[in-house]
Amino acid sequence: MTGARLLGALHGPADAPGAVNGLSRHDLLGRAAALARELAGAPAVAVHAQPGESTVVAVTAGLLAGVPVVPVPPDAGRLERAHVLTDSGAALMLSDDPAAAGDTGLAVMPVSGSTRTAAVPPEPPPRASALILYTSGTTGPPKGVVLSRAALAAGLDALAEAWQWTADDVLVHGLPLFHVHGLVLGVLGPLRVGSRLVHTGRPGPHAYAAAGGTLYFGVPTIWSRVCAAPDAARRLRSARLLVSGSAPLPVPVFRDLVELTGQAPVERYGMTETLITVSARADGDRRPGQVGLPVRGVRTRIVDEQGAPLPHDGETIGALQVRGATLFDGYLRGGRAEPPPLPGGWYGTGDVATIAADGWHRIVGRASTDLIKSGGYRVGAGEVEDALLHHPAVREAAVIGLPHPDLGEQITAYVVGEPVPPEDLIAFVAERLAAHKRPRQIRFVTDLPRNAMGKVQKARLR
Structure with missing residues (x-):
């Protein structure tokens, strides 16, 4: 793990640039450390993941305390919220909204306040659970994916290398703060790398254009809307990198971005259970319809229905498998992570893909639907x-x-x-x-x- 702490850049000098929308690192660390003292020893804590600094403070507090954090979508329905809170074993909900836990009866602890402390808890072990993210499966209720601190650190360091992401960057996005894209990459990434974050609240062409960032994250829907607002799109020409993920970027949108912004977007591939495993590079090719090469520490292959490896010829479609340091610890079962089946160390993603002779990946989609x-x-x-x-x-x-x-x-x-x-x-x-x-x-x-x-x-x- 690079540095002794998962969120190493958070512990920088008091006069370091603002961490999130002007909130200083010093202030964020003081608020989160004070809240972390109240969380010590909890089995898990839920966070009402509304867009805004209160969510960043709450998640940071849980990570400082070494308590698994369970982000809950702010628009979660009654049944979904009840399942997540019960299944995760969360001891309380962190939110400034007293009604955030709904009718579950779970206690709600406010996040905002004037309390600060300089006493930061000791760094938890790298293998300690950091996040429990719930994914919507095709069958049954959502499943809790348990991610360790070591997996998060490995994934973020690999992306910092692939994207040449440094403390000099200003990251802009308006993604939800309860998924890998918006929370792990979009919040924990800046707190590890040291870059500033501008969260626009809601993603939109004009909000992105006004933010003045060097690095932008978006899903294909966002980039499609950016291209539909040419004046806003052209204001992104000064950015260093436009990154698209969470779903395939349509080739026409890729080409429109090139025409309007003067640069091809970086596409990447991953999932909650593996974090980001494949990506184009900041200093390499950008190919429409393809997502690049495995990041550092990750290996990939495609196999047939019997599990036999298939050729990397750019044409043969097979089930994509990955292995490496970014894999999750398992799905939550009875309060513990139940390790996933990993024959030979390989995790089956459920996606199908082609891999070219030069290692470039094209994701065909989910095996079940695509x-x-x-x-x-x-x-x-x-x-x-x-x-x-x-x-x-x-x-x-x-x-x-x-x-x-x-x-x-x-x-x-x-x-x-x-x-x-x-x-x-x-x-x-x-x-x-x-x-x-x-x-x-x-x-x-x-x-x-x-x-x-x-x-x-x-x-x-x-």
């Missing part, structure tokens, strides 16, 4: 979606395989855009891809169901 087996062919949904997005009438597209008595699965596209004859879109794709990759059916919809990170929820399309 790998379509139609007429004896294996078709990646993302490739078909990108082809559709090149049509001027198409604003958004999501492709899935639906049961078909002859083909096995029928390639079906859900399209948001101007109404055009479906056969025109089918022919448009067939001209650009192999004929067997064309959609057999086009369904026009007013919008696509998405989660908080902008990912299309394809299970709802079914």
